[in-house]
Amino acid sequence: MGVDYYNVLKVRRDAGDEDLKKAYKRLAMKWHPDKNLVNHKEAEAKFKLVSEAYDVLSDPQRRQIYDLYGEEALKGAYDVTPPPPARSASSVGSRPDSSSFRYNSRDPDEFFADLFGDRLSRDRLFGEKRHNSGIERAEKSMEAGGSKKPPPVESKLTCSLEELYKGARKKMRISRIVPDEFGNPKTVQETLKIDILPGWKKGTKITFPEKGNQEPGAIPPDLTFVVDEKPHPVFKREGNDLLVVQTLSLLEALTGKTHSITTLDGRVIDLHGTDIVRPGSEVVIPNEGMPNSKDPTTKGDLRVSFNIKFPLRLSENQRSHLTMALEGAEC
Structure with missing residues (x-):
């Protein structure tokens, strides 16, 4: 018989329309590719098979042909005439005359949208924030009257x-x-x-x-x-920006120093300090922050702020030399 559509939907062979619909909705929601970003390929194949099984079994004519001759008859392995509405003892096991009947499976996404309708649109079901979207409402709705999903x-x-x-x-x-x-x-x-x-x-x-x-x-x-x-011991994340604090001595802040920063992927960025660094100042390096999850080719910025360490005390000699060195300096 090929694919066992009843087993695909996990229903009995005498399942009625409501049983089929409940089974399809539960499995379609489970395996829809937009809800399974991790195992996308597997989900896509199972979603297609579940849609195909319901499309066949929910149609009385297709279901009778499938019950009599299996999947091959539906998909054109040989021609069959649609059977009469009721099966008789004489009809079982005999092949009807050839005709042009053919079954072509529908697009699973189109079939899914038709069944759920505007009330549970794709955008509501599979929006970016899935945990706050229509998925939970849809699952509760489709399981009403049966076992509710925890x-x-x-x-x-x-x-x-x-x-x-x-x-x-x-x-x-x-x-x-x-x-x-x-x-x-x-x-x-x-x-x-x-x-x-x-x-x-x-x-x-x-x-x-x-x-x-x-x-x-x-x-x-x-x-x-x-x-x-x-x-992280070095970086702090703020959105897509990375923040890092560089500590300088007062001498380094006044005279300049080259600093090296090792990025999260192992590259080294040199900051050449030639200007006087003021407390609270910040250097922004574009496109060296975290990748944008929606477009990994773009990144945030790397923001480097400076912490200036002042000496706790100065000797009289140091004060004298410092006064001489800085006297007349522009502020």
Whole structure:
């Protein structure tokens, strides 16, 4: 028979229209590519298959042809005549005469939009701030009358500033409880891969659908990792700008000194000090800050501020020489 559409939707073979619709909505929301940025390719394939299964089984004519002859008949492996509305004992196992009937699967995104309609538009479902968007409202709406999906389980994902600057891949080993075939709890382990993109900020959320603990007969919650930024010994982040403080002695502030700053990707930037540095002054180096997560080719600025260390005391000789050296200097 090829693909088992009933198994794809996790429904019985005698499932009615409402059962099919609930199953499709739950799985379409779970596997929509816009909700699965981490495992995008896998989600895209599963979303397409779920849409195809519902498109076939929700149409009485296509469903009867599929039940009799399987997926090949629908997709043109051979011609069939649409069967009569009711199946009789004599019709089972016999092939109808050829005709021009053909099934062409619809675009999954178009099919998804048609079913959800304007009330749950794509923008509301998959906006940039997904955790505050229409996803939660849509899931609650589609699960009304059935098992409600628990709220996501959140876990902290600590990243260094270097990882958020350059990007990285993290592997998270998780253990969760799921019911076995008899409904008894069992522990399963899984490794989740998370691709940290350059420029991600503290608070960014990465969601793995239905990876939380599952109660028998209930929908498991999503597992959400929330990015947390580890403090850095040199740099402080402010939006997409990086801030660094350079400490100078009073002599260095007055006479100048070359300072070297090692960037988060290992490059060295030299600051040639020739002018007098005043307390509170700042040097801005464009495009040396954090990458913009939406466009990693652009970056914020590197802002260097200066802390001037004044001497605690001066000897009479030092005072005399300092007075002579600075007498008449412009202020």
